Every structure is written in C-alpha cells, then in structure tokens.
Amino acid sequence: MDKVNFRTFGIFLCLLAMLALPSLLNAQGKLSKGIKKVERGEYNSAISFFEQSVKKGEMVAESNYWIGECYRMSNRVKEARGYYKLAYDDGLPFEDLPLSYAISMVAHEDYSGAKIVLEEFVGREANEENENYIMNAEDYLANLEYLEQIEGKKSVYRVKNMESINTEFAEYAPFYYKGNLFFTSNRGEGDIYKATGSYFTDLYSVKTKGAIVDLESLQKLGKEFNSIGVNDGCIAFSPSGKTVVFAKGNTGKKKGRADVSLYITYKKDGKWTEPRLMEINTPDSWNSTPAFSHDGKTLYFSSNRMGGYGGTDLYSATKDSRGRWTNVRNMGPKINTFGNEMFPTVSKYGKFYFSSDGHPSFGGLDLFSAQRQNGTIVVRNLGKPINSAADDFALFMYSRGKGFFSSNREDGKGDDDIYTFVNTDPKKKIVNYYLAGISYTLDDEGNEVVLPNTSVKLLTTNEDVLGETVTDEEGNFKFRVYEGEVYNLFGAKDGYLTGRNTFSMIGKELPEEKMVKQINEVVYETKVVLNKLELNKAIVLENIYYDFDKANIREDAALELDKLVNILVDNPKIKIELSSHTDSKGEALYNQDLSQRRAESAVAYIISKGIEPVRLQAKGYGESAPIAPNTMPDGSDNPEGRQKNRRTEFKVTDIMDKQPSEGIKEENLEELFFGSGD
Template sequence: MTKRYLTLLLTILIMSPLVAQKKSLKKARKKHDRGEYQVAIAMYERALEKGVNQAESNFQIAEAYRLSNRVQLALPYYKGAIDNGISNENAKLYYAFALKANSQYEEAEKELEQLVANAEDEQVLEKARLELDNLRNLKSIKEKNSYYRVRNLKAINSAEAEYSPIYNNGELYFTSSRGNDKIYKATGTSFTDIYKVPTKGAIVDTTAIEGLSNLVNSPKINDGCVTFSRDGRTMIFAKGNSGRKRGTFDVNLYITRYRRGAWSEPQMLSISDPNAWDSSPAFSRDGRTLYFASNRKGGKGGTDIYSAKLDGRGRWGNVRNMGNVINTTGNEMFPYVADDGKLYFSSDAHPGLGGLDLFVAERKSGKIGIQNLGSPINSSADDFGLFLYSQEKGFFSSNRAGGQGDDDIYTFINNDPNLKIVNYFLEGTVVYQPEDAKEELLDNSRVQLLDSQGELIEEAVTSKTGKFRFRVYEGENYVLVGEKDDYFTTRVDFTTIGKSVPKEQLTQMVTNKTFTTKIPLDQIIIEKSIVLENIFYDFGKHDIRDDAAVELDKLVNILIDNPGISIELSSHTDSVDDEEYNRKLSQRRAEAAVNYIVAAGIDKNRLVAKGYGEAQPIAPNTNPDGSDNPEGRQKNRRTEFKVLKVDKVKEQEDQQQDDLEDDEIDFDENLDDNNDN
C-alpha cells in the first residue's frame, strides 16, 4: 500500500509541472488569438526561460511582434524557432522578412532562395517568390536619383508614437500614444489619441498641442488616422482596437462634423465592415470619394486599398477594391490622393527597402505605373502616412532608427526641377433638345467615363444644372456614356490627344486646364419612329453594305446600353416599281438588318423586322406637276426603328450585374477624382 502511494505521489510530482506548463501555453495562445500580443509575448518569454517548447514559443513571440507591426524585433525569435526545428514554413518566410526589416538584405535573399527551392506550401512559395523578386530590384531603387530632403520634426515627436500627419485649416493633426495612461495589450504601449497643433508649414507651436475632445478620443480605444473634407468641417477617422472583441478586427471608420464650434458625436460609417479592420481613410479633393485600407473578405491579400463613393443623397456606398495594380498578397494601406491625381500609398509587398515603403501610382497614356519613392523617404523600417502640404513639401511617418522614440513624424522637401504639373479636367452638361423647344438641362443623370478599351474609369451624377466633371489625362481617347430614366443611353467620344499644354509654357507650379463637352439625350417615346441615317442598299438588293454596317453598329450599341427596350426595325422604299415588289424588298432588307444585329449578340426576342415598302412615305415621291422628286424619294428610302416597349425589370437586373462585375476594379477605375483645385 505504501509502495503504491509513493509511486502515485512521484507521478503527481513529475506530471504537475507539465500540466502547469501546458495550461500556461494554452493561456498564452488564447491571449495571442485575442490580439493581446504584448501579454502573450510576456507569457511565452517565461516559457522560454523554463525551456518549454522552444520552437513553438519562439515562433509565437516572433508572430506576436510581426502582427503588432514590430517585425524588426521578431528576428531573433524566428531564428530561435528555426534553430529548434519548427516545421512551419512561415517561420522561414517571415525570418527573411525580418532580416530585410533589419537591413540584412543579402541574408534575406539567401533565405528566400532556399525557401523557393524547397517550400511545399503553395502560399508560402508564392510570397517567397514575390519577395525574392523584390529584393533583386533593390539595386535600382537604391540607385534612383532622389531630390528629397527629410528632417525629423523633433519639435512635435516624443518617446511615444506620433504618426499620420494631416494639415487642416492652419493646424497639423496627428495620431499619438502620448498622454494616455491606459495600456493597449497588443503592443504594451499606450492607446492612441488624435492631437492637433497650430502650424505654419513645418513650424509648429508646441505650446499649443492638444488632444481632441472626449467625443472623439476614448481612453481605452485607439483613435487615429484622420482625413478632412476640403472645407475642413467633416472628419473621418479610425476608431477601434479596444481589446474587448475577439481578434483585432474591430477597427472601424467614423464620421464627425464640426458644428457650432465643436465636433459632433462620431457615427460609424455604413461602409465599414464590423468584422474587418478598416482604417487609414483619405478624402479625394472634391470630397466625393473616400479611400481606405481594409482586410475585409474578398481582398487580394492582407490589407487592400478600397474606394467608396458619396451619392446624391450624401450616403457613402459603392465600395470597390482598387485591383491588383495597387493591391498585392501583402499589405497596402495609408492612401493619399494629391492635387495632381497621383495616389500615394504604403506597401510591404511591392519592391521596397524595408517593411512598409512609400509608393506613388500615376496614370500615363491609359496605363498605371507604380514607383518606389526611394531613399531617403524610404528606409529599412516602416515608412507611411504621407501628406503633401504643397506640391514640393509635406509630411510622412517612420519608425526608422535615429528617431525620437516609436513612430515619428518627418517633414520633406522635393527639389525636383520638373515638378510643374498640368491637371486636365473635362466639364460637361447632359441635355435634352425637344423639337422646336428650348434645350433642357438634365439633372440626376448618370455619366460614365470609359477609356478607349471600354473600361470604366470614373462615374458621376449630374447636378441640378445638368453638370458633371472628371479628371482626364493627356494623350488619351475616352467615351462618355450618359443615361437617365426614360431617355436613351447615349455615347459621346472625347480625346485629349493633341490638346496638351507644352511644358515650356508652364509658369506656375500647378496649372489647371478644363475642356468642355455636351451629352445630348433623347427621350424614349413608345412608337415614335427614329430614322437611322446612312443605311444604304445596292439597287434592288438587301445585302448589308459596309457603310450600312457602321450605322447598324451604332444601333447595336443603343440596344446594349438600353437593355430594357424592344424595338421594331423597319425598312421603307420610294414608289419606283410596283407596290408588292417594294413591300417584299423592304421586308428582306429589314430582316437582313435584324439578322446583322442578332449576330452582334442582341437577343432576337427584342427585335421585330417590318418591311413597309412604299406605304409610309415621309416626303412626296413626285412634284405637284407629276415630275420626279429625287430628294423626296431619297428621304423615303430609309431605315427606322421605334421602341415597342421598355422592360424596367430587365434594366435593373443588368445594372445590378454591372455593379457586381465592377466590385473588383482596377486602379485606373478609382484613381481619377473630380478635383476641385
């Protein structure tokens, strides 16, 4: 009995520490999964001190540093996980990322080469290949001629984090963890708040730094990353990361308005996804487009840049991914659209020097180019949150070595001698011209700007005076599509080719040139005949000639653009030859035209072919004295169409399908804003 008791006691003594260690690791994993990374790091550190599960503990510490944007600190822990035999290939992938973040480029390249040669996980392999390509582009980035000069804005920076600067009405707004004694468990640092300080350029009045009101800043929630409408009276900012929700996907976008000397109670934007991380908002110059970063479902990778539009009722919607020209399998965030239409953003997956690098996307001749801003704007650390105070001066954020503390705000000057730019805009009106009546301006009309390939670039809704405005670019062909309920959707061509302002004529840093145009819409009137001009047939024949095909193609476009209409296509003759012959000939011609349209992809159920022969003249075939009237007979030899019915349900279904297809949209469909500069 005594022997059995001693054996049991010995077993308990041996097993108790193991049980305790398992419980400790389970608790650490729970904290990690909840996004309380700093708490998890401390718990895993204790496990390392006790020699518990060295590979897993090192890996989880490294991941906690990476996921809380401190990948530089993750380096020794990824190495520790690898040295202790961890099988997770992500450890080797992110070890290379950590090497790069610590400026150990050659070592990072070697690690990635080995991973590309041996990786079995397809996702790891894809990321490793991308990052290896990026590293091999470093030489060109480093050798890039730079006109930037940067300086730490020491007057405003502290030992805490300061980032995301933005200028508004004589004040510099920024995000900082200073002055908040509540600790955020993800990083072990204070929660962030939004601050402001009076400034003239980079000269700040440090005696007047103050946090925003408690309506905006919350003591146990991270507040920050703000953007303002052009008049400075509407602010959108990110709020979240309270630690009360599972994971870190609790950052949302909020809107507040400046009224009677104070900011109103912030309200969460309807476009914000409660189950995703939505942050770093940025207004377009006209305030009708909002750019932001999100890791919502359906993206390209980690965090992607999205855009949203403000409708005529002041509601945000039409959220679209910026597409794979901008977004990658990595993280893209901190968008900013400058006065010249260029999109600045940060990414850790485009070819760069470190963690987050700053990039600029620019449209030229219908294509989008991405450029790394190079050193000294970028470093091996995180560089992000750029804002242009003027064409050649601005601010950005960085956690590079040599700063005041955590993230710091930097100023820069761009001394590039070729900074002078021309902004091109296209202003127009949508109109209706009734017969024998004054031209009418059509408000609430939808206008789309398409490129030469028919891809959507931008869209707008006309004002009360029927006006719209788009940013356009030099050397490009466009198509404008105007549409309104009960009117035919109409296309109008426009080009900027040959209309550029020569650079040698530029006298100012920024020059704006505005073109004008008009989109005429016709009312859809049931049973009203509309003549198709220039539809000609060889004498006595019904074959579609090349010149007639050009005109019929226009009708095809009308039917495509107006999916709800069904039409009768009719052919008419003059009175030469007998009546029966003319009727049969016109019927064959009408059927030939319908067959051509069906062959172009139009549903045959939307078309009726009708030959009227000489039965419906619109002009006399002969003069009053009985002589021949060539002009009258020519008018009578015509092709017409008239709308038989309009299927509104069909139009709505097609519009919904178009919206679905536009959800995944390329950068050039979002970059162009109605700049009011």
C-alpha cells in the same frame, strides 16, 4: 487608430500562420494560453506566456515562432528577427516562417541574408500545401532585386524630423487643412490597449505655417472625434471642410464591433454632428486610412475585407446624388498586392500616393506614387531617404513638392514620428488634363435639355471603370484624363436609356512651348445624351446607310449598329422593334419589301453580336411613315426630306423585369486620380 491595426493587422502572413493553430491549440500550458491571446489580438500579453513556455521547455521552436509573430503583428518587426531565427534554425516546418524571417531581416537591412533564406525556400519542390507560400517568396525575391536598381539613384527628397511635436510615443497619419496639422497619437493617459501595451490613440491638432509649428496651439480634438478606451485616428477632411471621415475601433471588449470602422460627421451650424458608422464598412473587417479625391466625390480607404488580393487593399467609394457613399470597388492588382496597401492620398496636383509592404520596399511599409502611362498604372517607390528599412507611410502634400509623412525609423524621438520633406527636383512644367461635360436628354422636338443627377462613368475601351461621378443640377461632370488614351463615357439614370460617347486624347497633348505656367490645366469638353425610356417612341439611328437597292450591312452602318448593341447590353430589360424606312421613289410594294429586308438584316447583325433574338423584332415600313415631305409644295423634288425619310429607327416595345446596366465591368477599379507632377 492603433499602429497595429493601421499597418499590420490582417497581413496575409498572419492569416496563413493561423493555419497552424488547430494542432497547437491542443498543446497544454502557457503555449495554448498565449495562442488564445493572439487570437484576440492581445499580442503584448501573449508574449509573456510564450516566454514562460520557452523556459518550461514546452514546444520551444513553436513558442519562439509565436513570440516573433507577436512582435511582427504589433509592429516591432526588428525585435522579431531573433525569435524567428531560433525557430528557423530549429527546423520548424511552418511554411510561412521563411518569408516572415526574411522580412524581419530586411528590417535590419540585411538584404543579402534575406535573399539566401528565400532562395533556399523557393528551391524546394512545390506541393499543394506550400505553393502559395513559394509564390509569395518569389515575389518578395523579385522585390529585393528591384531595390538594388533604385537604391543607387540620386534622391530628390530632403527629409527632416518635426521634433517639436514628436514624443517618445507614436505620432502619425498627418493631415493638413487650413493652417492646422491633424495627427494621431497615443501620448495620452488612461487605459492600456492590450495589443501593444501602450495607451489608446486619439486625434490631435496643432496650428502650423507649412512645417513651422505653433506648439502652444497643440490640443486633443473634442469628444466628437475621441472616445475613452477606444482607438481613434486617421482623419480626412473633404475639400469643403464640411465633412470629416475618421476611423474608430479596437475597444478590446468582447461586445461591440469586432474591428476598426470608418465614421463620418458633418459640420452644421458651426458644430460637428454625432459621428455615424459609414455604410461602406463590412462586418468583422478592418476599414481605415480614409482620403478624399480633389473634388470630394470619391473616398479612398483601406480594408482587409474578403475578396481582396492580400492583407489590406485599397478601395474607393463614390458619393451618389443623395450624398450617400456607395459603389465600393477594389482598386485592382496594379495597386494592390499580396501584402498590405494603405494610407492613400491624392495631392491637389493629381498624383496618387499610398503605402505598401507588398510592392518592392526597403523594409516594412514604403511610400509609393502611382500614375497612368499609356493606358496602364505605373507604381514607383519614392526611394531613400523618404523610405527606409522601417515603416514609412501616410504621406500628405500641403504644397507642391512639400509635405508630411510618418516613419518609425531609428533616428526618431520614440515610436512613430512625423517628418516633413521637400522635393528638391528642378520644377519642370507639368500639365493636367480634364474632360468636362454635361448630361442631356432630348425633348419632343429633338432639342437638348440638361439632365441633372445622372450617373456618369469613364471607361477604358475594354469597359473597365476608371472613374465615376453624379452630375450636378446643371448636368456638369468632370474627369481626369491622360495623354494617348481613348475613353468611353457611360451615362445612366432611372427612367432613361443609357447613353454613351467616345473621347480620344490621342494627338491632344499640349506642346511644352505652350505651357505658360509651372502647373498647366487643359480642359476638353464633351457631352452624354440619354433618351427618355418610353414605350413605342421612335429613336432615329443616325448614319445607317445601305448601298442602292441592297439590304446588306455596310461597314459604316455596322459601326452605328454597334451603338445600338451597346444600348441593348447596357439596358438588358428592354425589347425593341428595329424599323427601316424609305422615301417615295419606286413602287410602294418594292419599297416595303426592301425596307423589311434591311430591317431583318440589321436585326441579324445585332443577333450576331450576342443579343437574344427574343428581344428584337424587324419591321419594314417602306414609304408609309414619312417624317418629312418627299417633294416641295410646287411638286419639285425635296432631297433633304427624302434623306430624312430614308432612316432606321428603333423603339422600346417592352420592359422586362431585369437589372439595368449589366454590361459594365465593375471589377479591378483603377481610379483616374493618378497623374504627373509633384
């Protein structure tokens, strides 16, 4: 895709700046014509109108501001500084100007100058009109202070320009697959894209052995991936190589899709199918920079759709049992900021990388890693020289400690260039933990039977979704897990009650002396059991105990009843009967009364947890419904049988017309592909 839309389109400053449009649109002449060009994304064409406006003396400060905006929005932030300065020195009262000006100064590594401008701005008295601008300026100031802390740290990266494939044009978004390096470039010929004044972008490939390039193999991809007069780019292969997702858009025409969208194609009989628009796109929004998880079941991408935290945010989508990409979720405020987050990637060693200009950066986009530590996401700037005052983005690891990334830093051959890097840090041993399991149901005899195509989610103890998958035909699922964390597993399938399980990683860490390899893998096993959703089928609640001759709920019984509360929360359309049973000791009438009081006590406890009383019915059966003999054939006592008869059960009595699984939180997804290593 074109650089504009990959890296700056949708940035929150642009959106805020547009608030100034109504008054300016009333202006006559070249200025208003230039603004109309900006609205259409034709930034390069707009600049000439604003320059003519300056020459005519028509709203000079505003015109200089818009020239700066055009350069910034077309990824030429360094050229924007002079125009922002002219507008700033003229006292132009646009509330977004100080931060835009500061960002352009940072692009010139003038960090002290940027701090002076921002400190003066945040010192103003806040009001409803500038409160958000001041908050964003405060965040950016904090970022600049953080950079001072990391700038002096010794770098572990060695960086080199891949001169053999770079040109005076843009080469970026590298993706390495089976000896081929795929990338995006506007080195071609043909129509001009009006936003940048350069050619439209296409997808290319070249054979490489690591970073050693076979230039004779360089070629443009076929018509399945490239279209005339359209920006194509940013390709991602699934781990199997049979699925490709890439971005397409920006024809510059009035008809058709308004922005960039993701397309998908499949390899069948040795050929790629006609690319089709993915359902995870949203109309009139920018959707791009795709990346697959290591198992191919999750797709990460960036989008400026409504409901995000800033310009472009990172999202994830999961593949269901029918191969459809669904469950689009924002990756949350630990990853996403007021700025732009894009170009996600997951290395095969589990570490998550992305590009951002909202997290503390040395200027423009910087490269970051994210990993889980003690139940939270920790984001780190990769530091210099892998980051610079320019845009540094689209990292891809092709082996441990080695990879590619893109940058438009000054020592390049032209526009964006592709660089290779090596992590020179001593190779410490690392360990990746996984939780593998099988989804089951129970047959009439209580035996476990594999339940395929079950949706399984990995949750925090606060019910936030960390990962999601669909089990295969053998019921298998697998998640990445981390030291010192406790998880809930949640299983769901049509026609079944949801199932839950808990798994703790506390105390399960592998000691370093047992790490026999540089990269170690530890797999823990678990299971999720789902009961078939049938009316009036009794399901025993295990470990529900009462003190002798009493009906009050003990603490250990409350823990078990909490599991039933979860079932009712997860399955809000069911009504149940909760029943209590006794053995045959004592008088039948007394046992009947005791069991009724125990059932009512359990129901009262469940109601206290927020379940509507209308969904619950208490029923005591006393000794009238044994499931095992209370005595042996010879008349002697049968303790095991009596224990089975002293049970608490529930059964579904009605299924209401509601949506299932309303109890799971779906917001602020923080996917579990953030690890250690690399």
